[in-house]
Amino acid sequence: MQNEELLKELRCQVAECHLCDLHETRNKVVFGAGSTNPIILFVGEAPGRTEDEKGIPFVGQAGALFAKILGAAEISSEHIFVTNILKCRPPRNRTPNPEEVARCLPYLMGQIALLNPSFVVTLGRAATCALLETNQSMGSLRGKWCSHKGILVLPTYHPAALLRNEGLKSPTWDDFQMIRDTYRKCLENSSVKGD
Ligand code: SF4
Numbered sequence: 001m002q003n004e005e006l007l008k009e010l011r012c013q014v015a016e017c018h019l020c021d022l023h024e025t026r027n028k029v030v031f032g033a034g035s036t037n038p039i040i041l042f043v044g045e046a047p048g049r050t051e052d053e054k055g056i057p058f059v060g061q062a063g064a065l066f067a068k069i070l071g072a073a074e075i076s077s078e079h080i081f082v083t084n085i086l087k088c089r090p091p092r093n094r095t096p097n098p099e100e101v102a103r104c105l106p107y108l109m110g111q112i113a114l115l116n117p118s119f120v121v122t123l124g125r126a127a128t129c130a131l132l133e134t135n136q137s138m139g140s141l142r143g144k145w146c147s148h149k150g151i152l153v154l155p156t157y158h159p160a161a162l163l164r165n166e167g168l169k170s171p172t173w174d175d176f177q178m179i180r181d182t183y184r185k186c187l188e189n190s191s192v193k194g195d
Contacts, residue, residue: 032083
């Protein structure tokens with residue numbers, strides 16, 4: 001079976017998931033959106049209010065800022081897939097708890113295996129710590145490439161954090177310049193994922 005078919009199957013499986021309590025309060029499951037052959041897989045924390053209403057990731061205020069950053073870095077939406085560690089919204093946007101992360105993480109690992117991105121960018125501490133299985137601070141993790149279980153990962157701040165703290169904009173832009181440079185190299189070296 002082709003990866004796209006398997007991805008559709010995974011999407012259906014997630015849509016019906018009851019593995020943690022968040023299925024009781026969600027409106028819509030947010031599987032993720034984007035290219036099925038992406039260069040970059042962006043991973044955020046969890047759906048917010050607007051995402052939960054629409055079933056689409058990064059469509060609220062933070063999503064608008066994220067789109068602006070991607071535009072400034074000249075990263076095409078055709079070459080990315082965007083998702084979250086949790087596929088359902090935690091009530092009042094609280095931080096995901098360890099049990100929710102443990103239950104939902106296999107879906108992300110399935111997405112990574114099927115989408116096979118050139119690299120992953122984690123957005124924010126919750127996504128970074130869940131994927132890299134660490135408790136370090138974002139200050140020490142951001143802007144440093146690492147390889148985890150064979151996946152190339154670059155952590156940076158979540159756009160929502162930039163809305164709360166203007167001071168994070170400059171280091172985030174530094175990180176996005178690294179992301180842009182690696183994205184361009186991947187684009188040049190790949191006849192499959194290029195335009
Ligand atoms: S957050 Fe993940 S594990 Fe929990 S119900 Fe939703 S899809 Fe299932």
